[in-house]
Amino acid sequence: MGRARKPFGTRLVAAASAALSLALVAGCSGGDGGSGGRSKDGKVTITMGLFGVMGIKETGLLEKYMEQNPDVRIEAEVAGDEQTYYTALQTRLAAGSGLKDIQGIEIGRAKELVDTRADKFADLSDAGETDHFLPWKLNQVTTGDGKVIGLGTDIGPMAVCYRKDMFEKAGLPTDREEVAGLWEGDWSKYVEVGKEFKAGFKGDGVAYMDSASGLFNAMIYGDSEQFYNKDGDLIYQDNPVVKDAWELATEAATGGLTAKLRQFQPGWDPGLANSTFATAVCPAWMLAHISEKAGPENKGKWDVAKAPKGANWGGSFLGVMENSPVKEEARKLVAWLTAPEQQEHIFKEIGNFPSSEEALKAPAVAEAKSEYFSGAPIGKIFGDAAREIPDEQVLGRKDGTIKDTFSQGLQLVEQGKSPDEAWKTTDERIKKAVG
Template sequence: MSVSLPRTGPRGRLLAGAALLVLALTACSSGGGTSAEDAPDAKVTLTVNLFSDFGYADLYKQYEQLHPNVTIKENRADLGAHHQNLHAHLLAGSGTADVEAIEIGQVAGFQPDAGKFLNFLDNGVSKDQWVPSKTAPASSPDGKVLFGLGTDMGGMALCYRSDLFKAAGLPTDRDQVAALMKDWPSYLAAGKQFLAASPNKDVRWFDSGGNLFSAVVAQAPVGFYDASGKVVVTDNPAVKQSFDLVAGAIKDGESAGVQAFTPAWDTGFQKSQFATVACPAWMSYEFKANPPADGGTWDIARIPGGGGNWGGSYLTVPKSGKHTKAAAELAKWLTAPEQEARLFKEKGYFPSDQALWTQPDIAGHTDPLFNDAPTGKIFSQSARDLAPQPLGAHGAEIGTALGNALTSVEQGKADAAAAWKQALKDIDNIVG
């Protein structure tokens, strides 16, 4: 499941309003109703609307070399605006790009519109390429329409600063780290040990309450929605327990209080303001982009509590696009095993194509960014241990509301009880 606080780096950095305007203008020019398909050798410009950097730049070049008649134009917008635009364009029956991305926290909201997208099951695609937890959210309720092709998955792990652990007398070996922090209470207990023993009293245990909450609640069997599609935030004790667990850690001084996916968060990486981060596979960009100024080293271990998924996306082809046949071929190629494997090895985006998880070049992949940790093994195991949660149309906004509430606790604007109460009011407004 994706508990969608605004994501950054390659998977959700908020863009300026000017970029949003460019998206709106370009998207409107690329839609306007389905036209006759071009001849195989006709010149075609395919537009791709994304909400972040999916790492496709080099793949576009390769595809254009393989298909000299195709030119690809990519547009990006803020995650929320991107999905709002897509909803509006589907309603209008025009204005969509040829290929539109949908984030996993948003995809349930498009299930009622499954018929407005190309059905990949009628275009040479088998659901067997992905695990059911990946295909079900991007399928019609009866399973007869697959309107989204899985890109990456957000298999989770724990990233930690081995040098800061050593200075505080904590184990640095990743297997020993995983054994010490088998679940979230033991993880926070280790945080108290770290704060008591660390020679640098400016370093906190984790980066932000909202970020940690996203990881903790993602492991619950049921999150914000039940299997019937009902919002169960107030009825599901796992949500409140996750919130209280994180709020308690904030009170104990374990959070650096730097809101995730902001410039201050980047600075937190660079200035070594926190020792651990709950990190899905796609977050590796942040570590590459913001190396510690003190030369410290990151490592990676199993996530406390076992498996889990935070994030991941889909590529869709709206029927209102100009070049649906050519767009479908591009979407299938971008999500094919060869391309997904390349994106993992080059960008760190863990593939949702399940056949890749056992291939030697993926399962045995190591990453020098994390002290040559076996990231392929770690993320593969996390994906296998995943117990998928039911998703709902407003899951992303609900996650944001709860993350904002924890930020208010970190900033001293509210205590945990008041923040929870405000979050419930915000959620009521979101779901109507």
């Protein structure tokens, strides 16, 4: 990627394997060990609880920090599955024991922790420089009285990944600037292009887009409010942003424009390998997965175009526990790990897109290109998308659960249920899930 870059797909696979191996060693729940402490000789042990491939453990940053700070020892445990990790974190927060000094926070959990467990986390508002973060990123973990319970690692600005060869076969432009122009400023134009694709593509077994839920997510996460308002009230039933996204996504589903898949669910990876769809709404972190699953035989067939509107899907934070015996040392470590230089390093190694505005300006990020995706200038495309996102992104306590429930509802439509029936089922499931 870029002049001095290597494709990060294989590195991501290796990193994921390492994370999974560590999770198996530590146990599914992330191990039973708790916080670190100080030894008699003055050395400090800091423990970390992480999940997935956050880039903290996998890219050598912890070893580098320990080299620079020889009196610090870091023990990091990584759970491969975030759901399992979060369930264990909730249990330990309630019990007040078994917590690591530093805990990872996934974006879909941030609001719930801000609202219900902020007292368990140390305030990081003054832990080093924080003005380098994108404004909306820092806002997601800030309480009403200004306490910051975590510092941002990565984000997931969105674009549209598309197959040039399939577009050409359908009689559509293939140049990424021209393609972006087809749907500029309006997601409904993206669906209209899909209708042109369906009419022009000669052949069976190829859909325009992978899933209706991918389109739905891209539309709602480009707005300040989705499922909740600033007061924490559920508004999805009446929010025009959600309604419009549902209507357009179901239009695509009932119009035969989707491959009836859910991203990262069974069938999606084979769909990439077997080239069964021409486009996918893709956050920055998804490129590595696509390149791995679509395989070397499809290198250069994929490209990346600017999405109709900037939006974010994904990202995480690092928080420090208030009762950690090494709280100040942990605060320093978190500030260092999320500083622009380290975010840039993680991007170069495995492709996680920085939440630091300063890191976004670094040449290694801003000028990055993807060899697999036809030399697409991904640093510029995703960086521009990140800057388009509203400065305030209102999160709710059960955002992740609600998003997954909507995805399931849209799949019901793809399986033949009417949009109205699917909405009713989705509404009932959400009310049951959030209480």
